[in-house]
Amino acid sequence: MIKAFITRLRQGYKTIGFPRTAAAPPERFRGLPNVNNHACAGGDCAACIAVCPTKAVSLDKGLCIDLGACIFCGACAKACPQGAIRFTPNHVLSARARHDLLCGENSMPAVKALSKDMLRIFGRSLKLRQVSAGGCNACEADINVLGTIVYDLGRFGVQIVASPRHADGLLITGPVTKNMQVALLKTYEAVPDPKIVVAVGACAINGGPFVNCTQHLHGVTEILPVDLFIPGCPPHPLTILDGILRLLGKIK
Ligand code: SF4
Numbered sequence: 001m002i003k004a005f006i007t008r009l010r011q012g013y014k015t016i017g018f019p020r021t022a023a024a025p026p027e028r029f030r031g032l033p034n035v036n037n038h039a040c041a042g043g044d045c046a047a048c049i050a051v052c053p054t055k056a057v058s059l060d061k062g063l064c065i066d067l068g069a070c071i072f073c074g075a076c077a078k079a080c081p082q083g084a085i086r087f088t089p090n091h092v093l094s095a096r097a098r099h100d101l102l103c104g105e106n107s108m109p110a111v112k113a114l115s116k117d118m119l120r121i122f123g124r125s126l127k128l129r130q131v132s133a134g135g136c137n138a139c140e141a142d143i144n145v146l147g148t149i150v151y152d153l154g155r156f157g158v159q160i161v162a163s164p165r166h167a168d169g170l171l172i173t174g175p176v177t178k179n180m181q182v183a184l185l186k187t188y189e190a191v192p193d194p195k196i197v198v199a200v201g202a203c204a205i206n207g208g209p210f211v212n213c214t215q216h217l218h219g220v221t222e223i224l225p226v227d228l229f230i231p232g233c234p235p236h237p238l239t240i241l242d243g244i245l246r247l248l249g250k251i252k
Helices: 002-011 047-051 075-079 116-122 138-145 178-190 201-206 237-247
Strands: 033-035 064-066 085-087 126-132 158-161 169-173 196-200 228-230
Touching (some): 047 075, 126 138, 138 201, 138 237, 169 178, 169 201
Parallel strands (some): 169 196
């Protein structure tokens, strides 16, 4: 018993201070892209468009990256001879509306908190049912990490539950394969109103790396209303936590 106490004392307090203290993503983390329109040579070059595996880059209205489609592979930044794209370690990537994920030189995603009425219901206790709608398990793994001692999602009153009937909303991963479509709709119907839907990862938002596949939908929005989009492939646990906390008004 004494040994257990000594080990516990040696280990100390493992939970991160975020959001009280600044987030510290790993050194190699690719977060919010910094897009420099002035440096971009536009359609004369288009090297970024040629290398992007998910068609996330566009030049129609200036250089723009769709964070909902981007898998953060970094190929566009490497391919650009002018260095017009640079990935920063900023983990704040989520948005309430799909079009807010379009990241140009002067635009970046932002999350508006739920309405006052919804916050009265969910602000202090939010139970979410996770549905893997054809995901590769990477997003699911990073959602699991949120339950560990390091992130301790429960300290914010947010919990992943086993049954949709006990849930306030769905946390959906994967591009929604045709085989999962009915199961997802039934799970959604089983959640009592009012409810929220969170799309986690490039697949759930836009189809991700499977964007050209015909055996799935291109994200959750094709069949369900989405309240929060969390980009990434997979999103870092800090990005998921940040998005949920902003939705609950715990980060302004
Ligand atoms: S980082 Fe995103 S935008 Fe750039 S090439 Fe990869 S998927 Fe496309």
